[in-house]
Amino acid sequence: MCLSVKSPSLSKIIADEIAQQGPMPFARFMELALYHSDLGYYASGQAAIGRKGDFYTNVSVGSAFGHVLAGQFAEMWERLGSPAEFTIVEQGAHDGQLASDILIHAEGPFAAALRYRIVEPSPHLRRRQEETLQPFASRVEWFADLESLPKFQGVHFSNELVDALPFHIIESQGDTGWKELFVSGTEEGFSFIPAEFSAELGSTTSSLPVRPAGHLLELRPMAAEWLDAVEERLTAGFVLIVDYGYPRDLLRAVHRTRGTFACFRQHRRDENLLETPGEKDITSHVDFTDLAEAATRLNLALEGFADQNHFMVGAGEPLLKSLEGRIHEPEARKTLRMMQTLLHPESMGTQFHYLALSKNAEGSTLRGFRYGRDAGVLVA
Numbered sequence: 001m002c003l004s005v006k007s008p009s010l011s012k013i014i015a016d017e018i019a020q021q022g023p024m025p026f027a028r029f030m031e032l033a034l035y036h037s038d039l040g041y042y043a044s045g046q047a048a049i050g051r052k053g054d055f056y057t058n059v060s061v062g063s064a065f066g067h068v069l070a071g072q073f074a075e076m077w078e079r080l081g082s083p084a085e086f087t088i089v090e091q092g093a094h095d096g097q098l099a100s101d102i103l104i105h106a107e108g109p110f111a112a113a114l115r116y117r118i119v120e121p122s123p124h125l126r127r128r129q130e131e132t133l134q135p136f137a138s139r140v141e142w143f144a145d146l147e148s149l150p151k152f153q154g155v156h157f158s159n160e161l162v163d164a165l166p167f168h169i170i171e172s173q174g175d176t177g178w179k180e181l182f183v184s185g186t187e188e189g190f191s192f193i194p195a196e197f198s199a200e201l202g203s204t205t206s207s208l209p210v211r212p213a214g215h216l217l218e219l220r221p222m223a224a225e226w227l228d229a230v231e232e233r234l235t236a237g238f239v240l241i242v243d244y245g246y247p248r249d250l251l252r253a254v255h256r257t258r259g260t261f262a263c264f265r266q267h268r269r270d271e272n273l274l275e276t277p278g279e280k281d282i283t284s285h286v287d288f289t290d291l292a293e294a295a296t297r298l299n300l301a302l303e304g305f306a307d308q309n310h311f312m313v314g315a316g317e318p319l320l321k322s323l324e325g326r327i328h329e330p331e332a333r334k335t336l337r338m339m340q341t342l343l344h345p346e347s348m349g350t351q352f353h354y355l356a357l358s359k360n361a362e363g364s365t366l367r368g369f370r371y372g373r374d375a376g377v378l379v380a
């Protein structure tokens, strides 16, 4: 006789932890909802990105994104003195499509120097990446976390990784300051309860603005910890962070009374953070000031800060020039359409920002930041 044992739902796993340990910070709820090894939205491999999935990213627009990045990475390699070995570390590589686009478009001596390393804790996602990257099998290696990644010279790159790192939520109590929202409840349903800040929030709470009661803000101390771990592995080179988000003063503007968090499923956005954990994406905008301040503490140089429109005009110049006079060719028209989508000043072009940091890599401004802002504005 074959007995089928029903595995517990993610809601039950979360409810059991609350029953044993008390209400949890929202960051812990999000960690389980996205990264529980079997049932988390990302870790289980059920996250779907693209037209038939839950949301779009730069990668879903097409290969032009990887093409432009390959050119920008080649310039970084040159700035390091064209070393014989240059490593691209990608974290948050999803199905490996971007890695493939970059490897296809890397050319000449840069391509010969290139090795690609992916940091991927999820075995499901790693299998998908291995399939996509089969043609480059000899040049790609995987590591489960930053701690096991060997020290490297090159660039650490991430597209929409930081927005997917767990965040805490705090709520203004008006004149009496702020409280953190903790998650309480049972398998039947969860709710938020305000309480004193958890220890993980540490110094992130030192300069909170005064806001009317009920105003919500997200805090993501994990972003600085993550950058610390990246810097520790990098011997010389760059960190390039691409994500949606803003400098802190814009994120904390008085009119953003509900913070910036959102959930996505089948291209529908909702704000019901505590419903159906594991079945949808959870995200919030990135505080680029947070990252720049952490970089300054770590002695990483602030190389540049640009929105996607300005980054693409600078870094994409060689690609755009190569299309001149070829617009009758279907391939060239397709590439131009991709670039127009990435550059669009009313959507992707302004929502996404690029922050570049460097270590032991002095030199002139990188192409992608030629038309950008001085990254110093983030910490001024």
Ligand SMILES: C[S@@+](CC[C@H](N)C(=O)[O-])C[C@H]1O[C@@H](n2cnc3c(N)ncnc32)[C@H](O)[C@@H]1O
Pocket (backbone or CB within 6 Å): 042, 043, 049, 057, 058, 059, 060, 091, 092, 093, 094, 119, 120, 121, 122, 125, 158, 159, 160, 161, 164, 165
């Ligand atoms: C919003 S998705 C972006 C995926 C892809 N970069 C793209 O742009 O299509 C966020 C990705 O970050 C990954 N991620 C989150 N934390 C991670 C970590 N500590 N190490 C590696 N990947 C991580 C998730 O598994 C997920 O694949």
